[in-house]
Amino acid sequence: PASRPVLLVTRRLPDAVETRAARDFDARLNQQDRALSGADIAALAGEAGAQGILCTAGDRLDAAAIAALPEAVRIVATFSVGTDHIDLNAAKARGLIVTNTPDVLTDATADIALLLMLGAARRASEGERMIRAGTWTGWTPTQLLGTHLGGKRLGIIGMGRIGQAVAQRARAFGMTIHYSNRRRLPSDQEAGAVYHADPEAMLAVCDVLSLHFPATPETTHWLNADRIGRLPPGAIVVNTARGSVVDDEALIAALASGRLAAAGLDVFENEPNLHAGYRGLENAFLLPHLGSATVETRNAMGFKALDNLDAFFAGTAPPDCVV
Numbered sequence: 001p002a003s004r005p006v007l008l009v010t011r012r013l014p015d016a017v018e019t020r021a022a023r024d025f026d027a028r029l030n031q032q033d034r035a036l037s038g039a040d041i042a043a044l045a046g047e048a049g050a051q052g053i054l055c056t057a058g059d060r061l062d063a064a065a066i067a068a069l070p071e072a073v074r075i076v077a078t079f080s081v082g083t084d085h086i087d088l089n090a091a092k093a094r095g096l097i098v099t100n101t102p103d104v105l106t107d108a109t110a111d112i113a114l115l116l117m118l119g120a121a122r123r124a125s126e127g128e129r130m131i132r133a134g135t136w137t138g139w140t141p142t143q144l145l146g147t148h149l150g151g152k153r154l155g156i157i158g159m160g161r162i163g164q165a166v167a168q169r170a171r172a173f174g175m176t177i178h179y180s181n182r183r184r185l186p187s188d189q190e191a192g193a194v195y196h197a198d199p200e201a202m203l204a205v206c207d208v209l210s211l212h213f214p215a216t217p218e219t220t221h222w223l224n225a226d227r228i229g230r231l232p233p234g235a236i237v238v239n240t241a242r243g244s245v246v247d248d249e250a251l252i253a254a255l256a257s258g259r260l261a262a263a264g265l266d267v268f269e270n271e272p273n274l275h276a277g278y279r280g281l282e283n284a285f286l287l288p289h290l291g292s293a294t295v296e297t298r299n300a301m302g303f304k305a306l307d308n309l310d311a312f313f314a315g316t317a318p319p320d321c322v323v
């Protein structure tokens with residue numbers, strides 16, 4: 001019916017999500033499926049006469065793009081938990097509602113953090129490359145020796161939903177959990193994890209460091225040469241948050257020199273054009289932003305974004321409002 005709100009969907013989404021988008025809305029699916037600039041989004045929203053936008057974390061909505069959005073656009077639902085691609089202050093100033101997709105991707109992302117931890121510690125990609133290259137001449141007692149996760153200290157910076165889910169998994173591997181967070185968790189949620197008010201002071205005890213805080217102007221290149229230098233020699237760094245929180249030059253140098261044993265990275269600054277230095281590093285275990293990439297999770301993220309849009313256009317408060 002003509003009365004359905006017009007929704008611009010910036011990327012191709014799982015079939016079940018697109019089907020529901022087309023049921024609930026006059027959905028305009030961008031068939032190109034590439035990350036859009038703010039100018040692209042504003043132009044497509046204008047052409048479509050959009051009243052709402054369903055975007056992803058690959059799309060940029062900076063202040064200029066938000067100012068350029070047609071008046072009719074009242075809500076942006078992002079298919080992500082991260083909101084660093086949207087200028088939230090500009091959205092607020094314009095009275096634009098912004099919603100995200102928390103909770104449904106917590107487990108999938110925590111799983112990937114453990115995969116990275118294990119893959120980095122046990123040199124999984126080196127072994128896999130050896131097999132594919134045909135250079136494996138057989139098992140030897142000293143081949144590709146990695147390090148054990150059990151008995152090691154895991155430091156988690158950012159003990160939100162994903163940080164806590166990582167802690168839960170790491171405990172099952174016999175790791176001791178340390179964490180830093182703006183506020184200390186209640187003891188039942190802490191489950192024996194050791195709280196450090198100062199993240200920098202925690203670094204000295206992190207055999208493995210896993211980053212779980214949002215990208216903001218304040219956290220850009222948070223993990224720099226100085227902070228890497230505070231980690232124990234031979235530490236492992238894992239990042240499933242955002243590439244911008246790591247200073248690539250510093251991390252690459254520490255991996256190349258052996259100061260760090262390994263890194264497991266699912267996110268990069270300037271994706272997909274990551275720093276070329278990573279490609280040549282044997283001890284970097286690299287994944288192409290797979291944190292939430294399961295069928296179940298991506299469907300749930302899409303449905304959550306649509307739940308928020310449905311609520312908004314039904315005149316009720318969207319459950320996952322960030323602005």
Ligand code: 8YV
Pocket residue numbers: 055056057058079080081082083105289290291292293
């Ligand atoms: C997605 C993410 O892969 O939710 C986030 O913040 O980074 C991931 O879940 C992607 O960015 C979805 O837009």
